[in-house]
Amino acid sequence: MRLYSLSVLYKGDAKAVLLKAAYDVSSFSFFQRSSVQEFMTFTSQLIVERSSKGSRASVKEQEYLCHVYVRNDSLAGVVIADSEYPSRVAFTLLEKVLDEFSKQVDRIDWPVGSPDTIQFAGLDGHLSRYQNPREADPMTKVQAELDETKIILHNTMESLLERGEKLDDLVSKSEVLGIQSKAFYKTEVYFLTDSVNGRRTK
């Protein structure tokens, strides 16, 4: 079970702004890594844009699960994990990270921030510590208040989109994805396969 990325974003009126992110792409082959990272950023932003304030959701895409929490104050977090990683712990992590972030970074900086301008150092440490869910979060500390039935489940990325919207179009228009990544998308499946997950489906 593993975590691949942890991002903090701001859900603006028009789009989602990436504030800070941490990645673990070590299980991907060397040449895929930068594209994978770009796709994770792209996906995180898209998910936040299509989720309402005050909601939690898990979006399944092949072997991956993207967990998102958008707070009422528009601060949002996305964790991209594999299908073994327990979602309960993922949401605990998101809650914790956003809480810390909101205390360390002034609200006024959120709508116009970027990873370069935002001062928040904790993400890499959290990502690495939470790779082992039981060490990071012994079950006794799991939030009892979190009502898992309120978490929306999406079986594909597609179900987040509006009617008529196509993921292909969003990919080609994206400013986050480089040319190589876009080319990969056309020929490969949505998420490049990592050497651990191995399988490709489309």
Add this chain to the structure above:
Amino acid sequence: MLDSRTKPGNTPNEPGTSLRDRKKELILSGTLNPIKDLHLGKLALTKFPKSPETWIHRRWVLQQLIQETSLPSFVTKGNLGISPAEGTQQLIREEMEVCGEAAGRYPSNYNAWSHRIWVLQHLAKLDVKILLDELSSTKHWASMHVSDHSGFHYRQFLLKSLVSQTVTDGSVLEQNTLRSEPAIVLPKDEEAVASAEESRINLPHLLEEEVEFSTDLIDSYPGHETLWCHRRHVFYLQHHLNGRFPHSVVQLSPADSPGGTLSDLHLIPAGPHTSQAMEVDGLSDSSKQGYSQETKRLKRTPAPDSLGLEMEHRFIDQVLSTCRNVEQARFANAYRKWLVTLSQ
């Protein structure tokens, strides 16, 4: 010594057969160092962790090494340079590592895990100490790969092997080990008891630990069928051990008897990674036996002890009352149904 013909480019496109045959020739003639070949195979597996050809060839090389007579003696002596027993231990350790790495590179890597089993059967001869080591050393990995069916199947194999090597004699358990003297324990002979103490394992305790492990994982990681499957196996072994089925051993090959087999009990969902004997290559007759070394006909027996059953039912109740995961509830209910079948 190594030229392009001997490079283990075990890619799917290569004319595998002729290259493999060529390598075999070179090994048998003493030109290609088998240890080096194994090392190159290890590298190949980092890129192609499933590659059947690589694993098959690996077993052939290992077989040559342990037979020794088929290889020019300078090859084996030069390689191992130590006692044959130590050499074998080294080979075993290395193979465990190679399998572990390959298992981490591809989910439910059946080829890697079945190779691991083959090594335990043919190189380690199911030595009890090694089985116990493997059980403890793979525990953490299993807990981090809760949907890896092959990984848990491996643990089931280890437990079954330990069970099948245990002969009950009243309250005393003895096991076969690689030692030349059988570890027979006479309760009155204290010295014998002391020396046999090390080779004695507490099977009920081991199985109980595995149940706790299963409980812990099922609670922490809801909704993984592999974990529930594993629990069935362990529960079954426990009750087998409780003397309900005194001298019969877990029937593992569903191909056998029409009635009273594990498949009848729907122990495992149908699929490639089932209780089929892990017939790896059909290379040697002992590999054909594989699992079936330990199998006998499962007799119709009285129900598993009700205390054990009761605890399991309580566990299911606890899971169902606290879980919010739909799959988890489904698996818990299926497990309940299976338990009911057992007592029929």
